[in-house]
Structure formats: structure tokens, C-alpha cells
Amino acid sequence: MSSLRLLGISKSYGLLEVVSPTDLTVSQGEFITLLGPSGSGKTTLLQIIAGIIEPTNGTIEIGGVDATRLHSRDRQLAMVFQNYALVPHMSVFDNIAFPLKIRRHSAAEIQDKVKKALSSVRLDQFADRKPRQLSGGQQQRVAIARALVYNPSLVLMDEPLGALDKNLRDQLQEEISKLHRELGVTIIYVTHDQQEAMAMSDRVVLMQQGRIEQAATPAELYHRPQTAFAARFLGESNLFCGTVLGNQGELSVRLESGEVIRAPSTSNLSVGQDVTILVRPEQMQLLSEGESAAGANIIEVSREGQTFLGAVTRHHFKTRSGQEIRMNSTSSALDFSSGPGAAATVAWKLEQSVVLGGSSG
Ligand SMILES: Nc1ncnc2c1ncn2[C@@H]1O[C@H](COP(=O)(O)OP(=O)(O)O)[C@@H](O)[C@H]1O
Ligand SMILES: [Mg+2]
Incomplete structure (x- = not known):
């Protein structure tokens, strides 16, 4: 009742x-x-x-x-x-x-x-x-x-x-x-x-x-x-805005920077539409040099700094188009010998791309 x-x-x-x-x-x-x-x-x-x-x-x-x-x-x-x-x-x-x-x-x-x-x-x-x-x-x-x-x-x-x-x-x-x-x-x-x-x-x-x-x-x-x-409002977020390139089997989205990221296919989107993709900071990973991540989304960034928060360390990056990216890692040992401005590669699994307003299918 x-x-x-x-x-x-x-x-x-x-x-x-x-x-x-x-x-x-x-x-x-x-x-x-x-x-x-x-x-x-x-x-x-x-x-x-x-x-x-x-x-x-x-x-x-x-x-x-x-x-x-x-x-x-x-x-x-x-x-x-x-x-x-x-x-x-x-x-x-x-x-x-x-x-x-x-x-x-x-x-x-x-x-x-x-x-x-x-x-x-x-x-x-x-x-x-x-x-x-x-x-x-x-x-x-x-x-x-x-x-x-x-x-x-x-x-x-x-x-x-x-x-x-x-x-x-x-x-x-x-x-x-x-x-x-x-x-x-x-x-x-x-x-x-x-x-x-x-x-x-x-x-x-x-x-x-x-x-x-x-x-x-x-x-x-x-x-x-x-x-x-x-x-x-519900936690920290990285939001990527772009337009739909394709939506068959998986959704591919071209960002303003020209880079392409992918997400699970979404029934209510067609080619050319604007779309926003969410990736939570704890779902991102830093790739070490030469490391590959088959099937994952990859984005080239430059390092801005890091903040120690106790249980997690928050890493700050910038994309080629100047968008700020946050990545949270439980390992504070994940240290950079390179200073701010150094190039890095951030990756996340396709399933961790959340299409805002999307209905999966
Ligand atoms: N008696 C009132 N007369 C005019 N505006 C009011 C009155 N009471 C609340 N409001 C307005 O209604 C909105 C919602 O207020 P409220 O319900 O107290 O929000 P919240 O609890 O989410 O902070 C606010 O913009 C507030 O200024
Ligand atoms: Mg109130």
C-alpha cells in the first residue's frame, strides 16, 4: 500500500x-x-x-x-x-x-x-x-x-x-x-x-x-x-560533450577536441545529435608508457597536479581541448616522477561511459 x-x-x-x-x-x-x-x-x-x-x-x-x-x-x-x-x-x-x-x-x-x-x-x-x-x-x-x-x-x-x-x-x-x-x-x-x-x-x-x-x-x-x-550533484563527475558519430552495436561520440569516445549503444540517439557522456573519476585509470588497454576509451591528457584526500588521491589532468579531468585512485603510491604539464594517457572501459538521458538498448 x-x-x-x-x-x-x-x-x-x-x-x-x-x-x-x-x-x-x-x-x-x-x-x-x-x-x-x-x-x-x-x-x-x-x-x-x-x-x-x-x-x-x-x-x-x-x-x-x-x-x-x-x-x-x-x-x-x-x-x-x-x-x-x-x-x-x-x-x-x-x-x-x-x-x-x-x-x-x-x-x-x-x-x-x-x-x-x-x-x-x-x-x-x-x-x-x-x-x-x-x-x-x-x-x-x-x-x-x-x-x-x-x-x-x-x-x-x-x-x-x-x-x-x-x-x-x-x-x-x-x-x-x-x-x-x-x-x-x-x-x-x-x-x-x-x-x-x-x-x-x-x-x-x-x-x-x-x-x-x-x-x-x-x-x-x-x-x-x-x-x-x-x-x-551526486558525487564527482567528468562530463564529455560531443556529437553522435554512430550508434550501432556501440555508441561513438566525437568530442570538440576531435577525439572519439565510445559508450554502450543507446536506443534514443541518432547520428548528429548532441550528447553528454559521464565518467566517474574512480572509473578512470592511468596508463603507463607503452601500456595498451584493448577495447577501452583512451584520451590524451596533460598532468596538472594531485590532491591527497586520505582514502583516495585525486589526480587533475587537462585534455587537448582544455577540459579538466579528475581521476581518483586508491593508491597514493601512484606517483608521478614527471611534473605538471607532462603528457599522460587516461583510459576507461566502454561500459563506464554513462550516456546522460540515455536508455540502454
Ligand atoms: N512564504 C514565501 N513567500 C515567497 N517565497 C517563498 C516563501 N517560502 C519559500 N519561498 C521561496 O521558495 C523557494 C523554495 O524554498 P524552500 O522550500 O524553503 O527551499 P529549500 O528547503 O529547498 O531550501 C525559495 O526560492 C524561497 O525563497
Ligand atoms: Mg529547507
């Missing part, structure tokens, strides 16, 4: 359309991330789902029921915000108990549910503290416990880890993923951080300028982006 369905949802402020008509179906128990740069409409879309913002057009179904006109509190959902939004003068216990009190649960039930919620976010010892006596990470755990305490069918989170430092963010990402697995609740999670989105989500909805650019699993989005925007 679908947990959430958006049909033609849009939002305009005066003449400014900040969310273009959007369709999206979310399955029960799915972890969906709305990912995109600042201003792409993530918060607006989330708040429309929450019932905080009224859509200009379209329909929202939650759990198979038309919720478009329902008040926020009747939508069986909970929200977690970046700034925790805890009530400062209430204890941790009372903050978490609050949604249960509104829903008129019995004192015994409240006691039991709050205890379980506290334990699920590992704050058993903190029930009597006030929010200000907690660290940022602990306050956000309280907010998460408060969201989960009454078993909502849908939890909405808007950049919940945005105010925390990197280590704490990694730790809480894992905790939220674990809670999601254990509780089987549907989560719609907003972030502008592509790594966070990839690490946590069943499916990523990439947004740009109020539109869904592409919705896919993290692996699909990374390995088969449909557009240059998607390729760039």
Missing part, C-alpha cells in the same frame, strides 16, 4: 512558482530523501505534506485517504525540525509525553511509551533534565523520540542533523536508519547533503528549482544519472 501520494502538487507565491506540479508515490515503510540545493523547494514540499503550507493545486493522499483538506494534526504524521523545537521549560519526559497527552492517552500508557521511546534513543538516564541541560545531539534525540512516540505512520524530517558537527551527524544518521528498520515507519527526510541522502535512503528524490529532477535508488542515481545536474 502506498503511504503517501502526491498528485499534481504545486505551490506559487503570487507569480512565483516555487514547487512545479509534482507527482510522487511513497511506499509504506520507505525511507525517501528529498535532496537538492538550497531554494529547490524541499521544505515547501515537506510542509505541504505536513499540512503546514496549503498547496496551490493538487491532491495529497496519506494512507490511501485524501488528506488535502485535513488539518495537520489529523494527518497521522510527526515532524522533526533542524532546531529541535523542544519546549524549554518542560523536562525531557514531558516533551516526549506531549503528543500522547494531546491524544489523551492514560497516565500508565504514557509512562510506558515514553520509557520505550527514551530507551530507543538511548536517553534512559535523562528523563528529568531540561532541554538546555542537553547537548545538541541529545536534544535532537529527544525530538526524534517525541516524533516516534505515538507510532505515526509517516515521519517528516527537515534537515534534522543540519546543526550538528560531522561525527555526531554520522552517528545520528546510523541511529535514525536503525530506528527506521526496527519500526518500519515511512520517513520523508530533507537534506542538501548528497552523502547523507545516499547513506540513508531507499530512494532519493533529487530536486532542482521546484521540480523533481530524478527519483531513484542511491545506486541508480549515482551510476545512471539522467542529467548533468544529477551527475554533478
Whole structure:
């Protein structure tokens, strides 16, 4: 059963359309991330789902029921915000108990549910503290416990880890993923951080300028982006622009530099069309002098420098037409005795050429 369905949802402020008509179906128990740069409409879309913002057009179904006109509190959902939004003068216990009190649960039930919620976010010892006596990470755990305490069918989170430092963010990402697995609740999670989105989500909805650019699993989005925007937003990329020379058996593309590179054949392209090919930096290899790479794409470059990043070293090159190329290598021992400007040859397998917008066949 679908947990959430958006049909033609849009939002305009005066003449400014900040969310273009959007369709999206979310399955029960799915972890969906709305990912995109600042201003792409993530918060607006989330708040429309929450019932905080009224859509200009379209329909929202939650759990198979038309919720478009329902008040926020009747939508069986909970929200977690970046700034925790805890009530400062209430204890941790009372903050978490609050949604249960509104829903008129019995004192015994409240006691039991709050205890379980506290334990699920590992704050058993903190029930009597006030929010200000907690660290940022602990306050956000309280907010998460408060969201989960009454078993909502849908939890909405808007950049919940945005105010925390990197280590704490990694730790809480894992905790939220674990809670999601254990509780089987549907989560719609907003972030502008592509790594966070990839690490946590069943499916990523990439947004740009109020539109869904592409919705896919993290692996699909990374390995088969449909557009240059998607390729760039999800990791590092080398993009080659050219025109189709041939498309039988394999796709061959002439670059502006005159060089020809090849990709798996793509059904929707014909000779003479413009096309962009993506090659991820970790798919490229450096050929040593005299080394050949049968069947691979090969491109002559000059060396620009390298950056040590810990797990990988990033090598910078330039093609004959001046395009910058990045190649990532796990071996930092891959050293060059030759300095900047030295000629080199970069190679990658035909299958590692990803045709943007292409459908294989
Ligand atoms: N009340 C409003 N009036 C006018 N424009 C708004 C309003 N709220 C948001 N916007 C605009 O809508 C766009 C999307 O905003 P938002 O949904 O907050 O983006 P995100 O969460 O992706 O950063 C932005 O350009 C923002 O300036
Ligand atoms: Mg936002």
C-alpha cells in the first residue's frame, strides 16, 4: 500500500512558482530523501505534506485517504525540525509525553511509551533534565523520540542533523536508519547533503528549482544519472560533450577536441545529435608508457597536479581541448616522477561511459 501520494502538487507565491506540479508515490515503510540545493523547494514540499503550507493545486493522499483538506494534526504524521523545537521549560519526559497527552492517552500508557521511546534513543538516564541541560545531539534525540512516540505512520524530517558537527551527524544518521528498520515507519527526510541522502535512503528524490529532477535508488542515481545536474550533484563527475558519430552495436561520440569516445549503444540517439557522456573519476585509470588497454576509451591528457584526500588521491589532468579531468585512485603510491604539464594517457572501459538521458538498448 502506498503511504503517501502526491498528485499534481504545486505551490506559487503570487507569480512565483516555487514547487512545479509534482507527482510522487511513497511506499509504506520507505525511507525517501528529498535532496537538492538550497531554494529547490524541499521544505515547501515537506510542509505541504505536513499540512503546514496549503498547496496551490493538487491532491495529497496519506494512507490511501485524501488528506488535502485535513488539518495537520489529523494527518497521522510527526515532524522533526533542524532546531529541535523542544519546549524549554518542560523536562525531557514531558516533551516526549506531549503528543500522547494531546491524544489523551492514560497516565500508565504514557509512562510506558515514553520509557520505550527514551530507551530507543538511548536517553534512559535523562528523563528529568531540561532541554538546555542537553547537548545538541541529545536534544535532537529527544525530538526524534517525541516524533516516534505515538507510532505515526509517516515521519517528516527537515534537515534534522543540519546543526550538528560531522561525527555526531554520522552517528545520528546510523541511529535514525536503525530506528527506521526496527519500526518500519515511512520517513520523508530533507537534506542538501548528497552523502547523507545516499547513506540513508531507499530512494532519493533529487530536486532542482521546484521540480523533481530524478527519483531513484542511491545506486541508480549515482551510476545512471539522467542529467548533468544529477551527475554533478551526486558525487564527482567528468562530463564529455560531443556529437553522435554512430550508434550501432556501440555508441561513438566525437568530442570538440576531435577525439572519439565510445559508450554502450543507446536506443534514443541518432547520428548528429548532441550528447553528454559521464565518467566517474574512480572509473578512470592511468596508463603507463607503452601500456595498451584493448577495447577501452583512451584520451590524451596533460598532468596538472594531485590532491591527497586520505582514502583516495585525486589526480587533475587537462585534455587537448582544455577540459579538466579528475581521476581518483586508491593508491597514493601512484606517483608521478614527471611534473605538471607532462603528457599522460587516461583510459576507461566502454561500459563506464554513462550516456546522460540515455536508455540502454
Ligand atoms: N512564504 C514565501 N513567500 C515567497 N517565497 C517563498 C516563501 N517560502 C519559500 N519561498 C521561496 O521558495 C523557494 C523554495 O524554498 P524552500 O522550500 O524553503 O527551499 P529549500 O528547503 O529547498 O531550501 C525559495 O526560492 C524561497 O525563497
Ligand atoms: Mg529547507
